[in-house]
Amino acid sequence: MLGIIKGKSEPEINNMNVAKKLWLRLSIERKTRIYSLTIITIVIAVGVFNMFIIGGSVKGLGKVQSDLSKCVNVQTAFEEENAALEKYIRNDIDTNKENYEKACLHTRACITGLPYSYRDIGSERYARTWRIINAYDYYESQRNEVLDEVLMGELNQKIYDLYDMQNCIYSYIQDLTKITVKEGSLLYSMKEVIIDRLPFVLVVISVAALFLTIAFGRLLSTTVTRPLKMLAGGVHDISEKRFDKEDIKVSNEDEIGELVDTFNIMKHAMSEHITTLKENKELTDRIHEEEMEKLEIEKQLGLAKLDLLQSQINPHFLFNTLNVISGMAELEDAETTNKMIKSLSHLFRYNLRTSSQFVSLSQEISIIDDYMYLQKMRFGSRLMYIKNIADDLDTTSITVPAFLLQPVVENSIVHGIAHIEEGGRIELSAYKKDNTLYIKVMDTGAGMSRDKVDELNTKSISVTQEHAGIGLYNVQKRISSLYNDSEVIVESTMNKGTTVTICIRY
Template identity: 40%
Template sequence: MYQKLRELWLSTTLKHKLSLYTAMVILIMASSAVFNVWVMDFTLDGFDKILSDNSRCNDFQQAMELEIDAFESYVRERTEEHWEEYILSCVRTERCIRALPFQYSSIGEERYARTWNIKNSYEAYSVFREQILKMNEEESGYITSLYRVYDMQDYLKDYARRLVQVTLSKGNETYQRQVPVFYNIPYLILAVSLCLTVMAIVLTRLLSNTLIQPVVKLAHNSRKIARNDFSGEDLAVPNRDEMGELVAAFNKMKHATEGYINTLKKNNEMAGLLHGEELERMEMEKQLESAKLELLKSQINPHFLFNTLNMIGCMAKLEDAATTEKMIYSMSNLFRYNLKTSEQFVALNQELKVVQDYVYIQQMRFGSRIRYDSDIQVNGGQVIIPAFTLQPIVENAVIHGLSKKEQGGRLYLRIWQKENCVIISVADTGVGMTQEQLESLKEGLKERRSAKVGIGLGNIYKRIHILYEKGEMNIWSRRGCGTVVQMVIPLERVDETETVTKKADEEKTGRKEIRKKEPDSENTDTGEADEKTAGQIGRKTEAESRKETS
């Protein structure tokens, strides 16, 4: 039987289940309401009957007493007011007599006899009372008749008192018989409430097992699928209603979604591989185009440019134009270094020679506005640094710092060793930068944006951080004071003899056996201050810029 009912419940549609559940809930609520009404009616009916009988008997006793008082007042003083009061009291008494319970089956033998005596006695009393009131006080027999009325009133009062006593006694007996029932009513209410509560819980649990729990399981698995977690077994519910169909459809959707996502992952992986191959192909095409451009550039023979400059230098020598000759040789050295240096790393001396040639040319251009000083505390032939490192920074100091300052300034190059690193500092007393410009420059260097920092400075910053794990490049600047660029490069050394020999071979190739002693760097300063003063200003600029940044 239970199995059949269970199968019937599982196969019932959700609509019918909800309808049945609603009907059962309404039935439980209605049963509870009917039971409560019955308990209240039973309780109140017993008390109401006792209280009602007591009240009616008491009302008759009081009405009789009031009528007697009104009769005496009217007999003593026959006024209109006393007459009205007497009539009202009589009407009240008659109404109370009619209201007295007079059913033998419900009030019992004794109360019925008392009530019957009262009704008959009052009827005879009323007739005799009216006759007395019609008599004149001076007539014979008036007094005798009056006292007879008083005696009849005393009898009625006595009947009323006995009726009240009997009614109270009967009511008390009835109450005592019902007291045990009243005491058991709370327990009965509790028992019925528990039964109805159990029924409600059973119905709720039954509905929860077939409706709520499957929905909770669906929500839980939906959250797992939202996290791309398709693990776990399929949902299984015994329902054969709409919920069972929904769970079956959800399981199918889960497998379909899992397969679709796996397919998308494989497609994304394949697309990533294809994209990587496409990038490699584009990079190869870019390198090929660059190689074609370099090949086109290399078609212009650099020796033609070098030989032409050397020939102009020879002509300047024949004409005793020493300054012109040195400028041409400096320019030739710059071209040769830029066009023929293919190594990624060079000796420090080569970079210093390029800086000297570049500063000499700029001093010839700006005259005493540019003053140069250097302090090299390392062996330049044994220290290796990335090629094209110093000249672009010195060029930035001249173009963006010193040339924009009307009175010019000093350029100070200082190189020293600290632990296992070579520190290169290029300081100038030019126009400097504001704090906003400096922060924008640093941000552009970190984000590798050439538009903000320029190709030369950005390329040096990038190469230092790529080639050296501990390499650094710092910039300090103050508006109106100057700028300091400092590079920290891990120390690498080569054989000094090998470096010097290589440098000599390069110079020999480019000059066609023209030998001339180059001017010392000390003579490149054409300014007003001496070498010592320039060095002090350069160091002061570097120190002030560091202090401002911190």
């Protein structure tokens, strides 16, 4: 194909491109009509060609046969005329006369019917025919004159001259017949060659017509059938939910081209619609999950409040009683008892006054100090408490959720230090980095297994109502619900200790 295109000039290639564009713009109905008309035209052209070749050959041979037949008719008629003349001369009766006159008229008619067109018969036949006509005209005049004399009983030399004229005319007719036969033979030889080659010519024409029909059919298939197959494949891809396939590309500018363009637009719209539905479903599932988590948090907070209310039975009475005991201990110079009572009193006061959800970090650390003092009174030298607060950290201006650290410190003591006979160390540190507050509670207690740590970090641990509001799980829930991108990270090693890091991003 490239060789054919390279062999063509630029104007021819441009004409081919223009013809291709015009064909692609035609509607399917017009393409079908053109294809049908082309097939009909080919069939008619082949039929007309066959009729022309065969008809021309038959017509030519028929004309030769007709001309030859006319020559034979002239010869036969002239012979019959001569025979009728002899019979009439010998026996002068009405029947012979009538037959003679009819024979003369027939001969004249046959001679008149000879082809006498110079263009059709050529110079040689025209000359022979002209000589026959003129000779017969002269013979006819002499014949009538001699016949009158013979019938009157005057037999003379003219009758023999008449016979000589008959022989001469007869020879003229034979010459014309021979020339006609010769020309007919030549024409037949020419026609015979054409007729012999006619099957081959018909085969060539039929093959050419078949090739043209196939080429036109392939063109119609390329511009109609193939795009429809591609469109069917695209529909199958959509049925298999394969929307990532490339768009169908065709050169048609007819109904199929419009159909393919519409299909591509529909495919993209359907893909976007399905993607939107998936995103909406994911968003709905996420919202539902968040709502369930929120309900769970609210449930846990409700239980925590219930426990808090249950633990706050007449707190003012307990607080006032502790103040009385503290005063008596001071009067009795019991400083340690007095300090323990004051620390416990601070815890009660913090519990009573902290009705808001957030407190300053300094307040939260102060409560941990009081709580750790009471625990040290319990565990004695087995418990060591270290506080490491960054110097540049403004604890009074930073707010945190109330009772954030106490559950973590309590877990370190109850589940870490208390299980070790020699006790351990608890270290509280706080610092700020890149708008993130880091609070760490580290202990050198019993530690936890890897599975337990994974449960805590993935927030999948089951929390009973007894521990609601004071456990590490509740701290994690409060941080995740109150802050975005904040978390509680648990790190632990068996028999070495645990570190809980609270990361609050502001």
